[in-house]
Amino acid sequence: MQAVRGVTLRVAEGETVGIVGESGSGKSVLMLSLLGLLPDNAQVRAQAMRFADGDLGAMSGREKRRLLGSRIGMVFQDPMTSLNPLFTVEQQLTEPLRIHQGLRGAKARARALDLLRMVDMPSPENRLKQYPHEFSGGMRQRVMIAIAIACGPRLIIADEPTTALDVTIQAQILDLLRNLQKELGTSTILITHDLGVISSMCRRVVVMYGGIVAEEGSLDEIFYSPRHPYTWGLLRSIPEAETEHRLPLVPIPGSPPDMLAPPQGCPFAPRCRHAMPVCLRCAAPETELSPTHKVRCHLTHPAAPQVRWEKEGL
Amino acid sequence: MIHASPNPPSAPLVEAQNLCKYFPVRARFFGKSRHLLKAVDGVSFAIEKGETFGLVGESGCGKTTVGRTLVRLYEPTAGAIRYDGQDISHLNRAALLPFRRRAQMIFQDPYASLDPRMTVGDIIAEPLRVQNLYPGKARDARARELLALVGLKPDHINRYPHEFSGGQRQRIGLARALAGNPEFIVCDEPISALDVSIQAQVVNMLEALQDQFGLTYLFVSHDLTMVRHISRRVAVMYLGAIVELAPVAVLYKHMQHPYTQALLSAAPVADPRRAAQAARIPLQGDVPTPIDPPPGCLFRGRCPKAVPRCAQERPALRDLGGGHLCACHLLE
Numbered sequence: 001m002q003a004v005r006g007v008t009l010r011v012a013e014g015e016t017v018g019i020v021g022e023s024g025s026g027k028s029v030l031m032l033s034l035l036g037l038l039p040d041n042a043q044v045r046a047q048a049m050r051f052a053d054g055d056l057g058a059m060s061g062r063e064k065r066r067l068l069g070s071r072i073g074m075v076f077q078d079p080m081t082s083l084n085p086l087f088t089v090e091q092q093l094t095e096p097l098r099i100h101q102g103l104r105g106a107k108a109r110a111r112a113l114d115l116l117r118m119v120d121m122p123s124p125e126n127r128l129k130q131y132p133h134e135f136s137g138g139m140r141q142r143v144m145i146a147i148a149i150a151c152g153p154r155l156i157i158a159d160e161p162t163t164a165l166d167v168t169i170q171a172q173i174l175d176l177l178r179n180l181q182k183e184l185g186t187s188t189i190l191i192t193h194d195l196g197v198i199s200s201m202c203r204r205v206v207v208m209y210g211g212i213v214a215e216e217g218s219l220d221e222i223f224y225s226p227r228h229p230y231t232w233g234l235l236r237s238i239p240e241a242e243t244e245h246r247l248p249l250v251p252i253p254g255s256p257p258d259m260l261a262p263p264q265g266c267p268f269a270p271r272c273r274h275a276m277p278v279c280l281r282c283a284a285p286e287t288e289l290s291p292t293h294k295v296r297c298h299l300t301h302p303a304a305p306q307v308r309w310e311k312e313g314l
Numbered sequence: 315m316i317h318a319s320p321n322p323p324s325a326p327l328v329e330a331q332n333l334c335k336y337f338p339v340r341a342r343f344f345g346k347s348r349h350l351l352k353a354v355d356g357v358s359f360a361i362e363k364g365e366t367f368g369l370v371g372e373s374g375c376g377k378t379t380v381g382r383t384l385v386r387l388y389e390p391t392a393g394a395i396r397y398d399g400q401d402i403s404h405l406n407r408a409a410l411l412p413f414r415r416r417a418q419m420i421f422q423d424p425y426a427s428l429d430p431r432m433t434v435g436d437i438i439a440e441p442l443r444v445q446n447l448y449p450g451k452a453r454d455a456r457a458r459e460l461l462a463l464v465g466l467k468p469d470h471i472n473r474y475p476h477e478f479s480g481g482q483r484q485r486i487g488l489a490r491a492l493a494g495n496p497e498f499i500v501c502d503e504p505i506s507a508l509d510v511s512i513q514a515q516v517v518n519m520l521e522a523l524q525d526q527f528g529l530t531y532l533f534v535s536h537d538l539t540m541v542r543h544i545s546r547r548v549a550v551m552y553l554g555a556i557v558e559l560a561p562v563a564v565l566y567k568h569m570q571h572p573y574t575q576a577l578l579s580a581a582p583v584a585d586p587r588r589a590a591q592a593a594r595i596p597l598q599g600d601v602p603t604p605i606d607p608p609p610g611c612l613f614r615g616r617c618p619k620a621v622p623r624c625a626q627e628r629p630a631l632r633d634l635g636g637g638h639l640c641a642c643h644l645l646e
Contacts, residue, residue, distance in 0.1 A: 022509035122599075136600045166372035166536065168597045171580035175596070193510060196539075196582025200589045219586045237514035238584050239543035248521075249543070251514030255479045 001260045003029040005211045011155065016181065016188040018202035020195060020234070024256050026211040027191050031157050035072065036064045052154060070100035073148030073186075077160035079140035083132040089116075089143050090128040096150045115146040119176060138169035142176065149180060156181075159191045174201060195238060199223060204292065207231050210257045210267025212283070217293035225309065227295040230268045232309050266298070274299060274307050325399065326360035327530050328384060328417075328498060332393040333357045335376075335383050339605055351605045353379040355554040356393070358631070363497075366524065366531040368545030368562070370538060370577075374601055376554040381500040381534045385417045386410055397498075415445050418491035422503035424483035428475040434461070434486055435471030441493045460489040464519060481512035485519070492523070500532045505540065517544055538581040542566050547637070550574045553612040554604050556631065560638040570640045573613045611643065619644060 004026040049056035076082040093112040097103040116124035119142040162170040205222040215228040233252035254271040269279035287300040335354040354376040421427035448456040458468035464485040505513040549559040558571040576595040614624040631639040
């Protein structure tokens with residue numbers, strides 16, 4: 001099974017990059033492979049994986065683990081399964097402080113208290129002694145974020161951080177992530193399937209489909225001049241918010257590809273209404289439309305038929 | 315399409331009157347149950363024939379319990395459910411059988427709501443077997459017909475649920491609901507487990523089937539944009555009660571309740587330019603527990619506009635005209 005194929009991703013200092021894609025598009029596997037968190041049967045091949053000035057590809061497992069939790073913080077989708085139910089929040093918060101910074105006892109507790117204040121936890125003194133089950137979903141996610149930022153990371157990877165939360169709580173957590181990023185100047189990779197979350201959080205967007213990067217660009221390029229038919233399909237699948245009269249939704253026909261037998265050509269070709277014979281045979285090369293906007297689609301070839309994105313009502 | 319006047323004068327198909335559903339909860343292990351979880355506490359509304367009525371709210375607000383009680387998967391603790399003029403609140407199993415043919419339900423999780431040991435044909439034909447409809451060979455033919463109706467291949471009747479994707483399973487659930495030609499379907503978060511591109515497929519299908527068969531829907535969801543797209547009228551629930559109810563255009567443009575305002579402003583907009591302009595009303599804290607709720611307005615703990623009166627008296631739904639109801643003291 002090839003979950004991710006030939007992906008290039010760059011994240012600049014202090015930048016928030018959003019990765020969108022449906023289930024099975026490979027967005028989570030991409031992150032886990034960078035971090036070396038995949039199960040033993042996974043094979044990762046890459047030309048280069050660099051973080052700051054270190055080469056992730058050449059690092060041993062031990063070196064990678066030293067990076068994780070100190071320089072790279074992770075926030076996962078489900079805070080109930082990613083926190084350990086048998087340890088108090090204090091124990092889980094001070095663990096990275098002890099391992100990476102050698103803080104113990106009162107010093108570690110003071111720092112843990114600081115961290116809970118940074119994530120706006122109400123009455124943090126009482127909360128330190130509690131177990132994860134005593135927290136609501138939103139509060140658990142705040143604990144996760146506090147652990148992620150404990151050692152002052154340069155990069156935070158947030159994998160669907162608000163998918164399990166209600167909208168009003170989601171808004172609180174997104175505000176918190178935004179403010180922390182401004183304060184700490186960390187880079188963020190935000191993995192989500194929600195284009196609404198992307199448009200309020202990110203400056204740059206990577207659209208993944210079937211294990212490849214279908215299109216990447218600035219927020220405006222992806223939302224207002226997208227060039228990949230899959231991106232068009234995603235944008236047309238969500239209802240128009242502000243129109244007076246209702247427009248029918250335009251779904252993408254069919255279902256995502258089976259990655260056990262990945263398609264030979266463009267992974268989106270079987271569902272694409274503009275597919276040409278060449279799309280089924282060979283994968284599209286990357287075309288650079290602007291310094292930030294790149295797309296993998298045969299339609300950008302000069303000899304291909306001219307198909308333009310137009311969202312009805314805009 | 316189903317865009318008649320917002321409030322047709324026809325008699326309602328489904329009506330909830332002061333509907334309550336309480337669940338006893340145990341405070342301690344082995345203790346006797348002393349507390350009541352008031353999942354639904356005094357909810358009244360009527361759904362017109364042929365309309366889609368949207369029910370929105372955050373988790374724990376009681377929207378799913380309302381849906382399940384309306385089709386009598388639960389028996390109401392108090393209040394009444396009227397279906398086509400008949401009071402069905404406390405009918406027993408046998409007396410409910412004719413109603414079961416007319417009102418159906420589709421569920422949120424397409425993985426848990428289909429029995430993995432049954433073939434798709436058996437799943438779809440089960441309601442027909444229970445109701446003794448389409449006997450003999452006709453039943454098989456009906457199952458094939460239903461599969462074609464929801465956009466699957468009739469030959470799939472011999473397959474098992476695990477052979478299908480999430481979106482296809484949701485279509486199978488829909489085919490099962492449609493088997494006995496119902497009039498009313500409760501759609502409980504039918505799309506929230508699906509990918510965005512598949513959500514649109516299922517919503518379009520629900521709309522097409524509504525046009526074809528004149529179906530009436532209760533659409534329960536936390537997805538405010540999709541509810542806006544599909545519904546004619548929308549009710550907003552908070553902690554077991556309806557706080558605001560209005561035709562869809564009124565609710566999304568001129569919402570009056572502070573909770574509705576905060577909820578709608580919190581929904582992320584998939585349009586960067588509009589998202590940059592949108593002013594959000596932040597809400598502090600979490601939804602409180604519906605176990606032994608305090609007197610007064612249930613929202614007052616998180617309400618940015620609360621006044622002392624909100625702690626003393628629970629506001630009733632007040633008619634603002636044009637079918638717009640809102641429960642808030644500030645509107646007096």
